[in-house]
Amino acid sequence: MLLAIGLSLMLGSHAPAIGSSTAERVRMYEASYGLTLHELTPSFARQTGLACSVCHTHYPELTATGRAFKLNGYVYRRADSLQGRSPEGQQNMLLNLVTPLSFMVQTSFTATKKAQPGTQNGVVFFPDQLSLFTGGEVTPHVGGFLQVTFDPQSGSLGLDNADFRYANHTTAFGKHAVYGVSLNNNPTVQDVWNSTPAWGFPYGSSAAAPAPTAATQIDGTLGQQVAGLTAYTLWNDHIYLEAGAYRSAPIGTTRPLDSTAAGVLSGVAPYWRIAFPNTFGKHYLSVGTYGMSLKTFPAGVSGPENRFTDIAFDLSYLLPLGPNSFTTDATWIHETQRWDAGGTANPKNTLNTVRFDAMYHIGHQYAFTIAPFVTTGTTDTLLYAPAQLTGSRLGSPNFSGVIGEVDVMPWQNLRMQFQYTYYGKFNGSRSNYDGSGRNASDNNTVYVLFWLLF
Amino acid sequence: MKRLLALIVLAAGPLLSQSPPKIDPTWLKVDSATTKVEFNLIAGLTPTNGGMNFNGAGAGALTLTVPVKWTVVLHFRNSDQVLPHSAMVIAATTPVPVSGAKPAFEHAVTHQSEQGLGSDHHEDVQFVADRPGSYLLYCAVPGHGVAGMWIHFNVSATAHQPELVVTRKTQ
Numbered sequence: 001m002l003l004a005i006g007l008s009l010m011l012g013s014h015a016p017a018i019g020s021s022t023a024e025r026v027r028m029y030e031a032s033y034g035l036t037l038h039e040l041t042p043s044f045a046r047q048t049g050l051a052c053s054v055c056h057t058h059y060p061e062l063t064a065t066g067r068a069f070k071l072n073g074y075v076y077r078r079a080d081s082l083q084g085r086s087p088e089g090q091q092n093m094l095l096n097l098v099t100p101l102s103f104m105v106q107t108s109f110t111a112t113k114k115a116q117p118g119t120q121n122g123v124v125f126f127p128d129q130l131s132l133f134t135g136g137e138v139t140p141h142v143g144g145f146l147q148v149t150f151d152p153q154s155g156s157l158g159l160d161n162a163d164f165r166y167a168n169h170t171t172a173f174g175k176h177a178v179y180g181v182s183l184n185n186n187p188t189v190q191d192v193w194n195s196t197p198a199w200g201f202p203y204g205s206s207a208a209a210p211a212p213t214a215a216t217q218i219d220g221t222l223g224q225q226v227a228g229l230t231a232y233t234l235w236n237d238h239i240y241l242e243a244g245a246y247r248s249a250p251i252g253t254t255r256p257l258d259s260t261a262a263g264v265l266s267g268v269a270p271y272w273r274i275a276f277p278n279t280f281g282k283h284y285l286s287v288g289t290y291g292m293s294l295k296t297f298p299a300g301v302s303g304p305e306n307r308f309t310d311i312a313f314d315l316s317y318l319l320p321l322g323p324n325s326f327t328t329d330a331t332w333i334h335e336t337q338r339w340d341a342g343g344t345a346n347p348k349n350t351l352n353t354v355r356f357d358a359m360y361h362i363g364h365q366y367a368f369t370i371a372p373f374v375t376t377g378t379t380d381t382l383l384y385a386p387a388q389l390t391g392s393r394l395g396s397p398n399f400s401g402v403i404g405e406v407d408v409m410p411w412q413n414l415r416m417q418f419q420y421t422y423y424g425k426f427n428g429s430r431s432n433y434d435g436s437g438r439n440a441s442d443n444n445t446v447y448v449l450f451w452l453l454f
Numbered sequence: 455m456k457r458l459l460a461l462i463v464l465a466a467g468p469l470l471s472q473s474p475p476k477i478d479p480t481w482l483k484v485d486s487a488t489t490k491v492e493f494n495l496i497a498g499l500t501p502t503n504g505g506m507n508f509n510g511a512g513a514g515a516l517t518l519t520v521p522v523k524w525t526v527v528l529h530f531r532n533s534d535q536v537l538p539h540s541a542m543v544i545a546a547t548t549p550v551p552v553s554g555a556k557p558a559f560e561h562a563v564t565h566q567s568e569q570g571l572g573s574d575h576h577e578d579v580q581f582v583a584d585r586p587g588s589y590l591l592y593c594a595v596p597g598h599g600v601a602g603m604w605i606h607f608n609v610s611a612t613a614h615q616p617e618l619v620v621t622r623k624t625q
Contacts, residue, residue, distance in 0.1 A: 050597055051597060053553075053597055054596060065596070065597065068537050068538060069536075072536045076536050076537065077504065078601075169535050169536075176572060176573040176575075318569075320568040323553055324554075
């Protein structure tokens with residue numbers, strides 16, 4: 001009741017001073033924006049009062065505003081809040097009046113050129129992914145993003161990406177600087193460019209289609225298996241520095257970690273990130289490097305360790321073209337592997353991944369993407385052993401191909417994604433890659449995905 | 455319990471908490487001899503509209519009027535500590551464009567207008583207001599203008615002096 005009265009009073013007394021009433025302005029805003037106050041995480045849209053297209057070219061790809069929102073700790077707000085104050089007048093509570101919850105429902109259809117052995121081709125997922133998002137401003141300098149996802153294959157609900165951060169700003173060497181710390185569970189999930197793995201293209205891919213075996217550690221392998229604390233700063237909008245460390249924090253595993261655990265990090269894994277964003281006329285370009293070094297126990301929490309060092313470079317580019325835009329993201333990841341714990345044919349291996357995507361956006365309704373990818377590495381007949389469908393006849397991690405995708409978004413919170421993945425090489429070869437007669441092209445995949453965000 | 459309730463207040467967000475902008479007389483500098491006007495255009499000067507304002511005014515709450523054929527110098531500065539902003543003079547239109555607008559006068563735009571200038575960055579823009587009409591001084595970072603980051607800019611065939619006023623409510 002108290003709040004209802006308060007709200008009524010506030011709306012009444014804070015009508016815009018100039019031009020029109022609050023109701024008129026809201027109507028004008030709705031008229032100009034349609035009913036589009038939704039975002040990748042609509043809870044952010046509700047907090048900021050901004051449409052998807054302000055922070056995303058094509059979610060989750062971020063615009064300058066989206067990067068600023070994330071760097072500043074997800075705290076930017078244009079909606080009402082509840083504030084608590086101590087008897088001395090100090091603010092000690094800040095709560096969004098809008099519940100910071102939103103949902104993502106995905107449903108999909110997957111078909112490979114040739115059915116996987118012993119399975120029915122044409123896989124329908126309903127849902128493909130069901131996610132609950134919560135996030136936004138917690139205090140004036142602390143905010144977060146948390147995704148909980150239902151996996152239809154395991155039938156379980158689990159923690160997905162999470163990023164909580166403190167952010168503030170200051171002046172350093174005469175220039176503005178944003179700084180903060182991020183607590184997250186997936187290396188690069190805290191990054192504000194879509195050239196790094198966690199938020200890189202493809203933004204949706206089939207869980208039913210065969211996937212190549214090899215992947216570097218930083219390329220999603222550690223996602224939701226670690227917790228990391230990193231400190232960052234963006235100085236003068238031109239130099240971004242970040243450093244921190246990750247430690248094992250797997251979900252669904254007994255604590256403290258013991259001999260039953262697998263892939264546990266030995267100690268902590270340092271992570272670094274440097275980027276140089278800049279604007280040249282209408283062109284926005286960011287180039288940078290990122291990486292991490294880690295040691296893992298293949299089984300248990302003691303004994304011989306394997307060592308991985310990932311060094312990556314990335315590029316992110318945006319060209320506005322009136323209401324349209326062209327974006328490109330690219331990354332190259334080089335991983336050196338030292339297999340001191342054995343289990344491989346070679347004591348040392350390398351793995352190189354290159355990904356590139358070029359996306360043309362027609363307004364905010366259509367996007368056309370072409371995205372070649374290639375991974376090469378040391379042949380290792382134990383690490384990449386032959387196996388039907390998933391193995392390599394040659395013991396090779398090599399694969400390459402290209403993704404073509406068309407996205408249609410009649411509403412900013414509704415996306416229809418039509419994706420085709422072509423493999424030129426899969427697990428080492430073009431034909432009979434698994435030693436069981438399957439060709440790389442047999443894994444070519446049509447993937448149709450519908451996203452709903454609300 | 456009563457005490458606790460008393461300490462919890464509804465804080466209007468910046469979207470709703472707009473109050474009439476206060477005009478600082480130093481914002482406008484007029485040189486009649488050279489028919490030149492300089493205007494300190496400050497993005498995100500106050501928390502009004504979440505910082506999406508020029509000189510504390512959002513959604514047309516200020517009007518800058520200049521005589522036709524005067525030279526206009528905009529001393530643009532982004533005081534918003536969170537978001538990037540830019541400035542562009544566009545033809546008055548309803549609704550305000552989300553993105554992709556073109557400057558109404560040659561050079562009447564800050565560079566990197568769609569990316570915006572970062573916090574505390576500044577840039578001077580100079581152009582000649584050579585056509586009378588109704589225009590907007592608008593942030594061209596996508597979505598900012600339509601969210602209310604614009605003020606009126608009138609080029610008048612009858613005015614003799616530049617003028618900055620709080621926009622009348624009837625407009």
